[in-house]
Amino acid sequence: MEEMNQPAQLSRLSIDVRGAVQGVGFRPAVYKLAVELGLCGTVQNNSQGVAIEVEGDASSVDTFLVRLPREKPPHAIILSIEPRWLSPVGYSAFAILPSAEAGVQTALVLPDLVTCAECVAELFDPGNRRYRYPFLNCTHCGPRYTIIKKMPYDRGSTTMAPFVMCEDCREEYEDPTNRRFHAQPTACPICGPRARLWDHEGRVLGEGDTAVHAGVAAILRGEIVAIKGIGGFQLLADARSDEAVQRLRQRKHRDEKPFAIMVASLEAARDLCKVSSLEARLLQGSEGPIVLLERNPSSAISALVAPASDRLGVMLPTTPLHHLILRDSNVPLIATSGNISDEPICIDEREALWRLHGVADLFLVHDRPILRYVDDSVTQVVMGREMVLRRSRGYAPLPLPLPNDAVSVMAVGGHLKNTVTLTCGSMAFMSQHIGDLETRAALDAFCRTTDDMRELFDIVPEVTACDLHPDYISTRSAEGMGIPLIRVQHHRAHVLACMAENRVTEDVLGVSWDGTGYGDDGEIWGGEFFVGCDYKMQRIAHFRSFALPGGDAAVKMPARTALGLLYEVFGDEAMAQHDLPPLHWFAKPQLALVHAALEKSINCPRTTSAGRLFDAVAALIGLRQQVSFEAQAAVELEKCCADDSSIDGYLMPLRRGGPPYVIDWEPMLRALLMDYRAAISSSIIAARFHRGMSDVILQVAKSVGIRKVVLSGGCFVNRKLLTNTVVLLRREGYEVFWPQRVPPGDGGISFGQAVAAAQQRSDKNVPGNTR
Numbered sequence: 001m002e003e004m005n006q007p008a009q010l011s012r013l014s015i016d017v018r019g020a021v022q023g024v025g026f027r028p029a030v031y032k033l034a035v036e037l038g039l040c041g042t043v044q045n046n047s048q049g050v051a052i053e054v055e056g057d058a059s060s061v062d063t064f065l066v067r068l069p070r071e072k073p074p075h076a077i078i079l080s081i082e083p084r085w086l087s088p089v090g091y092s093a094f095a096i097l098p099s100a101e102a103g104v105q106t107a108l109v110l111p112d113l114v115t116c117a118e119c120v121a122e123l124f125d126p127g128n129r130r131y132r133y134p135f136l137n138c139t140h141c142g143p144r145y146t147i148i149k150k151m152p153y154d155r156g157s158t159t160m161a162p163f164v165m166c167e168d169c170r171e172e173y174e175d176p177t178n179r180r181f182h183a184q185p186t187a188c189p190i191c192g193p194r195a196r197l198w199d200h201e202g203r204v205l206g207e208g209d210t211a212v213h214a215g216v217a218a219i220l221r222g223e224i225v226a227i228k229g230i231g232g233f234q235l236l237a238d239a240r241s242d243e244a245v246q247r248l249r250q251r252k253h254r255d256e257k258p259f260a261i262m263v264a265s266l267e268a269a270r271d272l273c274k275v276s277s278l279e280a281r282l283l284q285g286s287e288g289p290i291v292l293l294e295r296n297p298s299s300a301i302s303a304l305v306a307p308a309s310d311r312l313g314v315m316l317p318t319t320p321l322h323h324l325i326l327r328d329s330n331v332p333l334i335a336t337s338g339n340i341s342d343e344p345i346c347i348d349e350r351e352a353l354w355r356l357h358g359v360a361d362l363f364l365v366h367d368r369p370i371l372r373y374v375d376d377s378v379t380q381v382v383m384g385r386e387m388v389l390r391r392s393r394g395y396a397p398l399p400l401p402l403p404n405d406a407v408s409v410m411a412v413g414g415h416l417k418n419t420v421t422l423t424c425g426s427m428a429f430m431s432q433h434i435g436d437l438e439t440r441a442a443l444d445a446f447c448r449t450t451d452d453m454r455e456l457f458d459i460v461p462e463v464t465a466c467d468l469h470p471d472y473i474s475t476r477s478a479e480g481m482g483i484p485l486i487r488v489q490h491h492r493a494h495v496l497a498c499m500a501e502n503r504v505t506e507d508v509l510g511v512s513w514d515g516t517g518y519g520d521d522g523e524i525w526g527g528e529f530f531v532g533c534d535y536k537m538q539r540i541a542h543f544r545s546f547a548l549p550g551g552d553a554a555v556k557m558p559a560r561t562a563l564g565l566l567y568e569v570f571g572d573e574a575m576a577q578h579d580l581p582p583l584h585w586f587a588k589p590q591l592a593l594v595h596a597a598l599e600k601s602i603n604c605p606r607t608t609s610a611g612r613l614f615d616a617v618a619a620l621i622g623l624r625q626q627v628s629f630e631a632q633a634a635v636e637l638e639k640c641c642a643d644d645s646s647i648d649g650y651l652m653p654l655r656r657g658g659p660p661y662v663i664d665w666e667p668m669l670r671a672l673l674m675d676y677r678a679a680i681s682s683s684i685i686a687a688r689f690h691r692g693m694s695d696v697i698l699q700v701a702k703s704v705g706i707r708k709v710v711l712s713g714g715c716f717v718n719r720k721l722l723t724n725t726v727v728l729l730r731r732e733g734y735e736v737f738w739p740q741r742v743p744p745g746d747g748g749i750s751f752g753q754a755v756a757a758a759q760q761r762s763d764k765n766v767p768g769n770t771r
Contacts, residue, residue, distance in 0.1 A: 009057065009058050010055065010056065010057065010058075010088040011055070011056065011057065011058040011061045011085070011088065012041075012053065012054070012055040012061075012085070012086045012087065012088045012089065012091075013052075013053070013054050013055075013061050013064070013065065013083055013084070013085055013086070014051070014052070014053050014083070014084045014085075014086050015051075015052040015053075015054070015065070015068070015081060015082065015083050015084075016048065016049065016050075016051055016052075016080075016081075016082040016084075017049050017050040017051075017052065017068075017078060017080070017081055017082075018048060018049040018078070018079045018080045018081075018082070018108075019049060019076065019077045019078045019079035019080070019108055020075070020076060020077035020108040020109075020110045020398065021049050021050045021072075021076050021077070021078065021108075022045050022049070022050070022108075022110070022151070022152060022153040023110050023139065023144050023153045023183075023184060024073045024074075024075040024076045024110060024139055024140070025073040025075075025076075025138075025139030025140065025179060025181070025183075026050055026072065026073055026076050027043045027044075027045065027050065027096050027176070027181070027182065028096075028139070028176045028177070028178075028179075028181045028182070029071060029072060029073050029076075030043045030050070030052055030068070031043060031094060031096055031176040032176070032177065033064060033067060033068065033071060034054055034064065034094045035094055037056065037060040037063055037064055038056055038057075038060055039054040039055060039056040039060055039061065039064060039094060040054070040055050040056060040091035040092060040093055040094050041053040041054040041055050041091050041094050041095075042091070042094070042095050042096070042097050043094075043095075043096055043097070044096070044097040044098070044099065044100055045099040045100070045152040045153065045154070046099065046100040046101070046152060047100070047101060047151055047152060047458075049108075051100075052068075053086075053091070054094075055088055055089070055090075055091045065081075065083055068081065069081060073139065073140070074140065074286075075110065075113060075140060075286060077108065077398065079108070079427075096176055096182075099152040099154050100152070101152060108398065108399060109144065109145055109148060109151065109153075109397050109456060109457070110144040110145065110153075110398075111144060111145050111287070111393065111394050111395060111396060111397065111398060112142070112143050112144050112145055112146050112230050112231060112374065112393055112394065113140070113141045113142060113144065113286045113287075113288075113394070114141060114285075114286055114287070114288035114316070114317075114318045114319070114394070115136075115137070115141050115142070115317070115318070115319060115320050115323060116138065116140040116141040116286075118138065118140070118179065119136050119137060119138055119140075119141055119142075119320065120320075120323060122136060123136060123320050123323055123324070124323075124327070129168065129188060129189075130188050130189070132209050132212075132324060133187075133188060133189050133192070133320065134195050134212065134319070134320045134321035134324060134366070135185075135187055135192050135193045135195075135320060135321070135366065135368060136187070136188070136320050137183060137185050137186060137187075137320075138179045138180045138183045138186065139179055139180065139181065139182070139183045140179065141286070142183070142185050142230075143185050143230050143368075145231075145372070145374060145396065145397060145432075146230055146231045146370050146371060146372055146373075146374050147159040147160060147184075147185060147368070147369075147370070147371055148371065148456070149371060149456075150455075150456065150458075151456075151458075153184060154182075154184060155184040155185075158184050158185065159368060159369040159370070159371055160184060160185050160187070160368065163187055163191060163192055163193065163368075164191060165186070165187075165191055166188060166190040166191035168188065168190070169186055169187065169188055169190075169191055169192075172186065173186055185368075189208070192368075193366045193367050193368035194207060194208060194366060194367060195207065195208060195209075195211045195212060195321065195364060195365070195366050196211050196364075196365055196366070196367075197210075197211035197212075197214050197215050197362060197363070197364050197365075198349070198353070198362065198363040198364075198365055199362060199363075200353070200357060200360070200361065200362070200363070201353075202350070202353050202363075205362070211364060212321070212324050212325065212328070212364070213328065214362075215227070215325065215362060215364040216325055216328040216329045218361065218362050219236055219237065219238055219325075219329060219333065220238060220329060220331070222237075222238060222241050222243055222244045222247075223237075223244075223361040223362060224236070224237045224244065224247065224248055224251070224359065224360050224361050224362075225237075225360060225361065225362045225363070225364055226338050226346075226352055226356050226359070226360035226362070226363045226364070227321065227322075227325070227338075227363075227364040227365075228349060228352070228363075228364065228365045228366055228370070229318065229319060229321070229322070230318060230319050230370075230374075230393070231345075231347070231370060231372075231373055231374030231375065231392075231393050231432075232337075232338060232345035232346060232347045232370060232373040232374065232375065233337075233338025233339075233345055233346040233347070233352050233356065234335050234336065234337065234338050234345075235248065235252070235334070235335075235336050235337070235338050235356075235359065235360060236262075236325065236333050236334060236335055237333065237334045238329075238331060238333065238334075239259075239261045239301050239302060239305055239331070239332040239333055239334045240300050240301065240302055240331055240332065241302060242302045242303075242304055244302075244334075245259070245302045245304040245305055245334065246304055248334065248336070248359075249304065251358060251359040252336070252339075252340060252341060252359055253340060253341050254336075254341050255628040255629075256307055256308070256628045256629065256632065257341075257628065257629035257632075258305065258306035258307075258309050258311075258312070258313060259305050259306065259313075259334045259336045260290045260312075260313035260314070260315060260334070260335055260336060260376065260378075261301065261305060261312060261313065261314055261315070261332050261333060261334055261335065262314075262315050262316070262317060262322065262326060262332070262333050262334075262335035263314060263315075263316065263326065263332045263333075264316075264317065264323075264326035264327060264330070265316065266280055266283060266284060266316070268332065269283060269293070269314050269316070271296075271299070271300075272293075272295060272296060272299040272300070272301060272312060272314065272332060273293035273294060273295050273296055273299070273311075273312055273314060274293065274294045274295075274296065275293060276381060278381050278384065278386070279291050279293060279381050282379055282381065282386060283314065283315070283316050284316065285394075286394065287377060287393070287394025287395055288315060288316065288318040288376075288377075288393070288394050289315065289376065289377035289378060289379045289388075289393075289394055289395075290313040290314065290315045290376050290377065290378045290379065291313070291314055291315065291379050291380065291381075292311045292312070292313050292314075292378070292379070292380040292389075293311060293312055293313075293314050294310060294311055295309075295310060295311060295312045299312075300332070301332060305334065308636055308639070309635065309639065310639050313378065315335065315376065318376075318393070321364075321366075322335075335376075337375055337376070338352060338356060338360075339355070339356075340355070340356075340359070342435070342436055342438050342439055342442065343355075343435075343439055343441045343442060344373055344434070344435060344441055344442055344444075344445040345373050345375055346373075347370040347372070347373045348369075348370070349363065349365040349366075352365070372432070372448075372449070372452055373432075373445070374392050374393045374396065374432045375390070375392045375393065375432065375433050375435075376390075376392060376393055377390055377391060377392045377393050377394050377395055377433075378390040380717075380719070382719045382722055382723065383722065383723055383726055383738075385740055386740060386741075387717075387738075387739060387740060387744065388739075388740070388741050388742065388743055389717060389743055389744070389745070389747075390417070390433045390743060390747060391419065391430060391432070391433060391741070391742065391743055391747060391748075392432040392433040393432070395741070396430060396431060396432040396433075397429045397430065397431065397432070397453075397456075397457075399427035399428060399429050400427070400428045400429075400430060400500070400501065400741070400742065400751060401426060401427065401428075401500070401503070402423060402425075402426045402427065402428050402500060402754075402755065402758060403426075403500060403503070403505055403755070403759075404426060404758075404762065405425045405426045406423060406425070406426070406758030406759075406761065406762050407423075407462045407463055407758065407761045407762070408422070408423055408424055408459050408460065408461045408462050408463070409421075409422070409423045409461055409462070409463045409464070409465055409753075409754045409757045409758055409761075410422050410450065410453075410454070410461035410463075410464045410465070410478075410481070410483075411423075411464070411465040411466070411488075411750040411751070411753035411754035411757060412446075412450065412464065412465070412466050412474040412475070412477055412478045412750065412753070413434075413467075413474055413746070413749050413750035413753065414467050414469075414472060414474060414490065414517075414746045414749040414750075415436070415437050415467070415469070415472045415473065415474060415746075416436045416437075416630070416745075416746045417433065417435065417436065417743070417745055417746040417747040417749075418433075418434040418435060418436065418437050418442075418446060418474060418746070418747075418750075419431050419432070419433060419434055419747050419748075419749075419750045419751075420434070420446070420449055420450050420453060420750050421750040421751045421753070421754040422453045422454065422457060422459055422461065422754075423459075423461075423754050423758060424457065424459050428500075428751055428754050428755075429453065429457055430742070430750060430751050431449050431453055431750075432449075433747060434446050434449055437472070437473045437474060443473055446473070446474065446477070447477065450477070461481075461483060462483065462484070462761075463483060463484050463485070463486060463757050463761055464478045464481045464483055464484070464485050464486070464757075465478070465485070465486045465487075465488055465750075465753035465754060465756065465757035466478035466479075466485065466486075466487055466488070466753065467487070467488065467489075467490055467493075467517075467518060467749070467753070468487050468488070468489050468490065468518045468519075468520070469490070469517075469518035470518075475487075486753075486756070486757040486760055486761070488535070488752070488753040488756040488757065489517075489518070489519065489520055490517030490518055490519075490525070490749065491512035491514070491517050491519075491525055491526075491528040491530070491713065492510075492512070492530060492535065492537055492752070492756065493749045493752030493753045493755075493756060494510075494512040494514070494712040494713045494744075494748065494749065494752055495508070495510030495511075495512050495530055495537065495710055495712055495752070496534070496535065496752040496755040496756050496759075497712065497739070497742050497748040497749070497751045497752030497755065498510075498710045498711070498712040498737060498738065498739050498742070498744075498748075498752075499533075499710055499737070499755075500751065500752075500755045501739060501740060501741060501742045501751075502710075502737040502740075504708060504710065504737055505533060506533055506708060507531065507532060507533045507706055507708070508531075508532070508533065508706060508708040508709065508710045508737075509529060509530070509531055509540075509700065509701050509704055509706045509708070509709045509710070510528075510529070510530040510531070510532070510537060510710045510712070511528075511529055511697055511700075511709065511710065511711050511712070511713075512528045512529075512530065512712055512713045513526065513527055513528070513610035513611065513713040513714075513715035513716065514526050514609070514610070514611050514713035514714040514715055514745065514746070515555065515609055515611030515612060515630070515631070515714060516555070516607075516609060516611070519608075520539070523545065523605070523606055523607065523608070524548070524605055524606065524607035524608070524609060525542065525607070525608050525609070526543075526607060526608055526609025526610055526611055526612065526713075527542055527543035527608045527609055527610035527613070527663070528541075528542050528608070529541035529542065529660075529700050529704075531704055531706060534756075534759045534763075535755075535756040535757075535759045535760050538659065539659070539660045540658070540659045540660055540661065540700070540704055541654065541658065541659065541660050541661040541662070541663060541700050541703075542608040542660055542661075542662065542663065543608045543609070543610060543613065543662070543663045543665060544568075544608070544655075544662050544663060544664050544665055544666070545606040545607060545608045546564050546565050546568040546606065546607065546612075547564040547567065547568065547598055547601070547604040547605070547606055547607075548560070548561060548564050548604060548605055548606070548607050548612065549563060549564050549567075549594045549597050549598050549603070549604050550594070550597065550603060550604075551603050551604070551605050554612070555612075555615075556626065556627055557625065557626050557627070558582075558615035558616060558618055558619035558624055558625060558626070558627065558633045559581075559582035559585050559586065559619045559625040559626065560582075560594060561612045561615045561616045561619065562580075562582040562615075562616040562619035562620050563575075563582055563583070563594055563595075563598070564598065564604070564616075565613075565616045565620075565665075565669060566580070566582075566669075567595075567598045568666075569666050569669055569670070572595075572599070575591065575595050579677065580620060580673070580676070581619065581620065581621070581622035581625065582619045582620060582625060585619075585625040610693070610713075610715050611631070611634065611714060611715055613665060613693075614633065614634040614637055614689075614715065614718075615627075615633045615634060617637060617672065617685075617686070617689050618633035618634065618636060618637040619633065620672065620673070620676065621640075621672075621676055621682045621685050621686070622682070623636045623637060623640060623682065624636050624637075631714065631717070634715070634718060635718075637686050637689070637690075638686075638690070638718050638719070638720045638721070640682050640683050640686040641683060641686045641687045641690055641720050642681070642683035642684050642686070642687040643687075644684075644687060647684065647687045647688055647691055648688065648691065649688055649689070649690070649691030649692030649693070649694065649695045650667070650668035650671050650672060650688050650689055650691075650692035651667045651668060651671065651692065651695075652664060652665050652667060652668045652692055652693075652695070652696050653667065653699075654696075654699050654700065654703060661700070661703065663696055663699075663700070668689070668692055671688075672685055672688075672689065675688070690718075690720050690721055690724055691724055693721060693724075693725075694721065694724040694725040694728050695728070697709070697711075697725050697728075697729065698725075698728050698729060698732060701729065701732075701734060702732075707733070707734055707735060708734070708735045708737070709729055709734050709735070709736050709737070710736075710737045710738075711725060711726075711736065711737070711738045711744075712738065712739055712744050712748070713744060713745070714744060714745035714746065716738060716739070716744045717744055717745060722738060726738070
């Protein structure tokens with residue numbers, strides 16, 4: 001009996017938790033669980049994550065360790081839990097300690113999160129002290145990445161530091177049972193940021209809720225309002241109004257590229273588009289991306305929002321300010337990046353006044369500073385899986401896994417859709433979408449982002465990685481970093497990014513199709529097949545090359561690409577085929593110049609690009625002779641496709657004599673021209689071309705005898721091509737991988753470069769290629 005009355009044995013457990021565990025309510029969750037189990041100890045943020053000590057009877061401590069990962073807050077991401085048993089020290093209570101800054105930083109920075117359901121309920125509750133307050137948030141939502149200066153994630157390390165909390169906010173902030181416990185951006189109308197409405201010269205027209213109401217009224221009058229969102233400015237306009245949409249297009253210099261729209265709710269999205277259960281989950285997720293949806297023909301949206309497209313980019317409100325605007329307006333709104341086309345978005349209200357002068361009629365601004373710009377992410381659903389097309393708000397800068405621990409690498413990406421990736425150990429941190437490096441403003445944004453990534457994550461890269469192209473701005477920047485440089489071929493980077501994301505380490509057939517990429521031989525590649533498992537993969541096949549008359553001009557003018565294809569097969573006789581749309585689209589003097597250029601090989605670089613084949617076919621059947629945005633012709637060709645799986649594809653045989661083997665598109669071109677002249681519908685021709693391109697991949701797969709196939713590159717944004725190919729390969733017993741969380745286009749290049757550089761530096765048999 002005496003033994004049974006002895007006190008339970010005291011145990012003490014120290015736990016280091018690594019991951020995205022700051023700014024998500026992790027410490028309150030730990031506190032709640034410890035108190036429930038009768039344990040004493042401490043919990044503390046530090047540069048590595050969260051440090052926990054619990055002390056109590058052994059059974060309760062064991063239960064705490066089991067329940068901790070199961071009962072984490074919804075947005076916490078635990079990468080590792082490292083427990084260590086220590087001697088008891090006699091804690092008398094459980095306490096949440098101030099953050100400790102010592103040590104090497106390994107804690108993860110969380111992305112910005114859309115407004116949670118609890119905060120939305122408060123926003124529209126007249127009895128709540130934060131009723132209609134545009135900047136409410138809690139540990140489950142609100143700004144993170146766009147306001148943090150350094151880790152650990154404390155208010156003093158964010159752009160909210162100047163806002164001194166009122167007594168009520170301070171009480172919530174210090175209460176471990178409150179969901180605003182240590183919510184660093186927390187605020188209220190008394191102590192927090194304020195909204196203001198400015199005219200185009202910065203004169204204040206209203207403050208607080210008055211500013212919001214006036215901004216909404218302006219939108220409903222057909223005006224364009226620039227609003228300062230969570231990661232930068234957006235331009236809002238009435239998506240129902242042809243006049244407002246046309247005015248926005250003219251001012252933003254955006255002729256035809258589709259605009260995204262924002263709607264108040266999932267139900268409103270379903271009024272405009274077909275929404276599957278997976279698409280609904282994406283729309284309502286904490287990332288809050290734009291989701292590409294199939295539009296309902298009877299939707300009330302202006303035809304000018306997404307001309308010649310059967311899809312709409314739709315998003316739900318991402319901040320309390322957006323919720324107020326959408327609730328008050330009760331109409332779908334265009335919500336597009338606050339910039340002139342090809343420039344980074346504005347993040348400062350004074351900067352916005354001059355950069356968006358002549359674009360926005362009014363400016364709905366606030367005084368919470370944005371530290372780094374983060375644009376909206378873009379996604380689609382294909383083959384029952386999410387595919388991230390632009391990785392930015394909601395996703396960046398969460399890490400992507402690397403196959404192995406490696407040296408730290410700064411990979412600077414390509415020229416278009418630029419991102420940069422910084423690695424540490426087995427993690428790769430991909431930046432937010434930077435964009436096309438075509439302007440001085442874009443270059444400045446690129447330089448700021450590379451510097452910012454190093455400072456925020458406190459990582460000094462040992463190696464930098466860049467594209468093979470010698471003239472890319474990103475390449476020149478890498479050359480000036482003063483550390484060993486590894487150059488990675490563009491299309492191998494595409495394949496390696498997809499392999500790493502899908503955790504594939506065995507030999508694969510890597511298919512990399514896009515518009516443009518600098519090849520090993522200095523020519524323009526884009527229809528490539530590789531075999532291997534790492535950066536040394538061999539180019540095993542490619543499309544037959546052809547001339548691009550005018551070089552970059554052909555990228556913007558598919559009619560030129562079509563002429564290059566025709567000239568390759570028919571020579572001078574190509575110019576006499578005036579029944580074909582590309583030839584009668586050109587004026588005679590222009591056609592003569594293109595002919596002369598092809599004849600004399602003047603500014604006619606050769607390419608193996610699959611993307612340019614899509615362009616040429618779109619031009620040949622009369623869909624699109626000139627484009628105003630990237631992949632416009634290919635998008636319209638995909639839309640044109642007949643939905644008939646029984647249609648046979650055009651033949652494109654594999655020439656023997658390799659490797660690399662050459663895929664000959666000439667039989668496809670001749671058959672396509674016969675169909676066109678026989679008045680076969682464009683939808684059938686488009687479908688036969690898509691099916692023929694998928695057949696090519698199966699043909700190469702059978703030739704190389706490898707059962708794992710990786711599909712990457714911008715061409716695989718095309719849902720018809722991807723679906724056809726995956727179904728065809730799976731039917732033949734192949735295992736197929738494609739991008740999901742890493743963009744298939746050039747937005748994923750930096751991640752692939754980082755993978756290649758890490759592999760090369762860890763390969764003991766190959767010295768670093770330091771050029």
